[in-house]
Amino acid sequence: MPIPQNPPTRPRLLLRDDAYLALRAGIIDGTFAPGERLNDADLGRWLGVSRTPIREALGRLERAGLVQSKPGSYTRVSPLDVREARASQSVAAALHELVVREAVPNLSEGDLRSMREANRRFAEALDAHDAEAALSADDDFHAVTVTASANPVAATVLEQVTPVLRRLERIRFASLDGRGSITLHEQIIALCEAGDAAAAGRAAQENWQTLLPLVDLVDDADSRAGQAG
Structure with missing residues (x-):
């Protein structure tokens, strides 16, 4: 192009x-x-x-x-690399579990409102089949807890691994139903509001583990292409 x-x-x-x-x-x-x-x-x-x-x-x-x-x-x-995507997904899931646990004691009412607003925009973007807007809203949702965690090391590593996953989601967005993330986001918000840091962290990790089927889908597609070649 x-x-x-x-x-x-x-x-x-x-x-x-x-x-x-x-x-x-x-x-x-x-x-x-x-x-x-x-x-x-x-x-x-x-x-x-x-x-x-x-x-x-x-x-x-x-x-x-x-x-x-x-x-x-x-x-x-770079071409899409399934091994790198798997590694990035694993790191992202673990670090988001960590940052949410660390963020919970620091979250303000304004932070919770920002998370709800980002999830509302995320849902609207999915309804409109607007992948770009959905990814932007999802970024905004998770950025709240990354910032509130005040963990600069986690933020730096997430900045490195997240683009690989976003690229994968953007290219293959139509292959998965992302609406399950709306409910997981709501659970994360509710657990954060309740002050249950451990459960909120587990919910965040589960949210990022939903990317695994997408990685598997790309892996299967690459395998079929290799066999055809």
Whole structure:
């Protein structure tokens, strides 16, 4: 897919983090397809920035498993890797269980309202078959407890592993019914409000374990493609 002609709806003067977020979003939402080559100059023109923040953003994306590079040869969007997806899912489930347990004593009424509002938007997006809006609302839901946990190490690791899972969800979104997550989100909110940190953490872990069938689905599809080849 060629570089889009129009820049994303962001301020023209993007900072380093903004370039990273814009490119990450482009990979997750399919603007940049698996295997597509990425050119620093083209991306810089698209985002209206110099090559330096582009290169820094691509380095972060490579560490997150979304980009591959060979010095002097290419930089390209990574293909979907089932093993990496399984590892990311396992880490995400364990860390969200941890951050929810740590967040419960710190959650305010405003935090709980934010979680309810994010889950409402999540449900509406699913009803509208809007995968992008659903993923954005889901991110907002989980961000509340990640922030309230005040655990910077967990937040850093989750930032690294989550994009792989979001990309998988976005590409295969129609393959799974995500409405079960609405009920799990409601359970998490209720347990957080009740102050039951252990049970809320278990519910959060269960929520992220619902991704396993999606990983299995991709694995099965890859296996069939390999046999056909």
